[in-house]
Structure formats: structure tokens, C-alpha cells
Amino acid sequence: MTARRRYWLMKSEPDAFSIDDLQRVGTEPWTGVRNYQARNFMRSMQVGDGVLFYHSNCDVPGIVGIAKVASTPYPDPTQFDRKSDYYDPKATQEQPRWDLVDVSFERKLARTIALEEIRRHADELGEGFALTQRGSRLSVLPVTAAQWKLLLSLE
């Protein structure tokens, strides 16, 4: 018995890892999330869940593509790697702190759905939508089916 497909939005800085990078590699482990709320969302992901791929910290922040969850959650290997920027000395193999999922490319959007445009639909998206919440920096966040539909209708 599998639960109904769910939806997420995941942020990435295009300088570090862009939608084109994901298209090139096909599937990528979503390493480096070091925020408990974001981690907990990844822990609840299931294979096949829909992902809105979002470019942050760039000229035109916004949704640029669609991906999907391609694995169940497992420990982020970079937490054990002393040479990694994401190394966490408090994490052990026995008790990992950080989990991730693999994300696989589905398609690029015909155009970027800019944050500025998304904000104009803030009322329809609802107050609980973390992307447009004042001050929110969450890099992995849930999207309802209605929000998914609305956002993609802007494409």
C-alpha cells in the first residue's frame, strides 16, 4: 500500500547545481541539507513524489524545472567526509544526523516561473506556503496538490 503522490519544492543555487546539471547527470543525491526541518521533509519523501526545482540566490529566482524523488531517504554520505564542506563531526555511521533522497530529472519548464510572479499569487497559494512566507529560508518544503497545479499553470 503506497500513499498518494506528494509534492515538494527544492531550492538549489544554480552556480552550485542547476537544473541543467540535473539534466546532464539524470539523478543526483541531494547532499548538503543541514536544516532539521528540511531534513525531516526529506525523511518523509517517497519514490515518485513530484519536485519543483527552484533556483535561488541568482538573477531571477524561481521555479525552473520538474524533478521527482528517485530513492527512499538514506544517510547523506557527506556528513562523514572530513574533506567535505558538509562534514558534521557529531554524525556517526551508527547515528547519522542527516538524510537525503536522490532526485531525478523530469523536464525543464518552458520558462522560469519567477518568485516575483509567484508572489502575485500569494493569496491563492495560502499563508502556509513557506516559499512566499516572510523571512522563510527553508530549502526543502512541501507543496500541496492545489499549489502544484496552480504554480505549473503559470508556465
Next chain:
DNA sequence: GCCAACGTTGGC
């Protein structure tokens, strides 16, 4: 358990 200091995120 409080909270000041610090580091990070990410829009602008």
C-alpha cells in the same frame, strides 16, 4: 533554560 553572539540564507 535563557539569550547574546555568530554564521548562513537568499532576495534585492
Next chain:
DNA sequence: GCCAACGTTGGC
């Protein structure tokens, strides 16, 4: 590059 907002750390 700036800086507001936020999360984490660590002294007490």
C-alpha cells in the same frame, strides 16, 4: 555587496 531574518551555539 548589503542586510533582514533566521537557526545554532555556548556561556552562564
